[in-house]
Amino acid sequence: MSEPPAAKRxxxxxxxRLAQARADDGRERPAQSALARALxxxxxxxxxxxxxxxxxxxxxxxxxxxxxxAPQDLLDLAALGCAGQHQNNMSRDLVRRFVPESKIPFSLxxxxxxxxxxxxxxxIILPHELFAAIYAHYPNTWEHVLVPGGDTALADFWxxxxxxxxxxxxxxxxxxxxxxxxxxxxxxxxxxxCRGSSVSSFTYIYxxxxxxxxxxxxxSFRESCVMKASEGVGKVWCKLATSFSWCSMLGxxxxxxxxxxxxxxxxxxxxxxxxxxxxxxxxxxxxxxAEGKWPxxxxxxxxxxxxxxxxxxxxxxxxxxxxxxxxxxxxxxxxQLPRWSxxxxxxxxxxxxxxxxxxxxxxxxx
Numbered sequence: 001m002s003e004p005p006a007a008k009r010x011x012x013x014x015x016x017r018l019a020q021a022r023a024d025d026g027r028e029r030p031a032q033s034a035l036a037r038a039l040x041x042x043x044x045x046x047x048x049x050x051x052x053x054x055x056x057x058x059x060x061x062x063x064x065x066x067x068x069x070a071p072q073d074l075l076d077l078a079a080l081g082c083a084g085q086h087q088n089n090m091s092r093d094l095v096r097r098f099v100p101e102s103k104i105p106f107s108l109x110x111x112x113x114x115x116x117x118x119x120x121x122x123x124i125i126l127p128h129e130l131f132a133a134i135y136a137h138y139p140n141t142w143e144h145v146l147v148p149g150g151d152t153a154l155a156d157f158w159x160x161x162x163x164x165x166x167x168x169x170x171x172x173x174x175x176x177x178x179x180x181x182x183x184x185x186x187x188x189x190x191x192x193x194c195r196g197s198s199v200s201s202f203t204y205i206y207x208x209x210x211x212x213x214x215x216x217x218x219x220s221f222r223e224s225c226v227m228k229a230s231e232g233v234g235k236v237w238c239k240l241a242t243s244f245s246w247c248s249m250l251g252x253x254x255x256x257x258x259x260x261x262x263x264x265x266x267x268x269x270x271x272x273x274x275x276x277x278x279x280x281x282x283x284x285x286x287x288x289x290a291e292g293k294w295p296x297x298x299x300x301x302x303x304x305x306x307x308x309x310x311x312x313x314x315x316x317x318x319x320x321x322x323x324x325x326x327x328x329x330x331x332x333x334x335x336q337l338p339r340w341s342x343x344x345x346x347x348x349x350x351x352x353x354x355x356x357x358x359x360x361x362x363x364x365x366x
Contacts, residue, residue, distance in 0.1 A: 033071035035060055040077075040098055045256070050090035054080040073098075103137040105129040109281060109299075114271040124263040124281065127185075127246050128289040128313060135314035145258045146248040147317075151180035153250055158182065166322055170290075181292070181316050184249040186323030187282075188259065189330050191267070192243045240267045242334060244282070249323060275334060292318030 039056060042048040048056075057077035064070040070078075076097050081090040107126050110119035134142050147154065158179040161167055172178040243264040251258035263278065284299035296309030331348075332339040338346050343354040352360040 033060075033074040036071065036073040036077055043094070050080060050094045051087050053077055053094070054084055054090055058084060103133050105133050109277075111265075111277050112271055112273045113265075113269040115269070122263070122265075125261060126281070126285040127260070127262060127319070128285045128295075130260060131183075131289055131317075131319055132294075132313045135317065141257075144253060145251045145260075146183055148250055148252050154182060154184075155179045157184055157250060161322075168290075168320055172318075181318060183317060183319040184322040185246055185286075185289075185319045186249050186325055187286075187321055188245050188247070188325040189334055190243060190326060191330065192241050192264070194241055194266075241265065242267055242270075242330075244278075248319075286319075286321055289313070289319040290321070292316065 036057065039048060039053045043050065043053050054077060057074050057080075060074055061070045061078045077094075080093045080097075081087050104125065106123045107129065109122050109124055111122050113120050131146075134146060143150075149156075155176070158167075158173070161184075167173065172182065241264045244262040245259045246262060247259045262282070265274065265278070281299045284295070288295040292313050294308040294311050294313060296304060298304055326335070328340045331337040337348045340346055346352065346354065347360075352358050354361065
């Protein structure tokens with residue numbers, strides 16, 4: 001005689017299931033996920049793709065056993081692209097969910113490039129505008145990256161470098177009280193090798209912000225050489241970019257945090273006038289930063305709109321260039337200083353030569 005079938009497990013009716021769902025939703029979720037933060041950090045620096053982030057987050061959520069116990073940011077990462085069904089939408093979803101509305105300003109300028117008859121629209125983070133934005137909107141960054149130690153540390157720096165050849169001769173330096181409001185800065189330039197995945201996240205985010213807030217420029221910007229170059233990053237013709245950045249000489253922490261990006265161009269597209277135009281813009285911006293006031297005219301000496309001209313940039317603080325950082329190749333190819341490998345006139349600071357009585361070599365190497 002066969003045994004009677006096992007009784008089916010009663011799961012309850014619709015009301016019971018809804019009550020259980022409300023109970024699950026009422027449970028306290030963990031704080032923000034450390035794993036989600038690590039995934040986003042690596043994605044932002046181009047080390048992981050959005051698809052890799054989604055796959056790892058989904059695996060982590062499965063380990064929790066219940067979505068009610070997983071942190072919300074980890075759930076959002078796992079849900080990218082309809083939980084992995086549409087991989088081509090993951091980058092868009094990730095930016096919309098996790099990239100906050102930034103207060104970092106950018107400007108659009110037109111520069112000459114090779115193989116383009118017209119000037120090309122470029123986005124750039126002007127140092128004086130970023131300096132003002134950090135002061136106004138990011139006090140923690142201001143305290144740790146630009147002015148750690150406060151006004152006392154600034155005054156101490158300028159007292160220690162008194163008599164240095166790089167000390168400026170402007171009138172403000174003769175006023176000791178101005179030392180407490182003057183941030184010493186260094187400018188850095190270097191050639192950067194590029195891989196296809198190494199710039200994708202930042203390029204996408206930055207251009208997305210340009211398109212969202214400057215839609216009238218979108219079409220021309222999309223056709224610019226930077227867009228075309230971004231499609232060919234890592235190719236033979238687009239493996240090197242020259243990048244410019246700046247930082248406070250008092251800044252502390254990781255170089256990724258304290259080195260502040262300005263602009264980059266792909267060397268393949270440089271033509272006569274490109275580098276000169278970039279440095280005209282930089283000179284104008286750093287001059288405004290040294291004065292500590294919003295400029296009244298732009299880098300082409302055209303009047304600027306608005307009523308900020310002449311007003312303080314950052315509560316009376318200013319930033320003055322004190323250091324210049326770059327390898328020998330950058331100094332020779334970009335700054336047009338003497339090339340170190342020449343036999344004569346190879347140094348911008350002294351009369352040394354490769355051979356002869358003024359040779360910098362320790363001895364005869366022949």
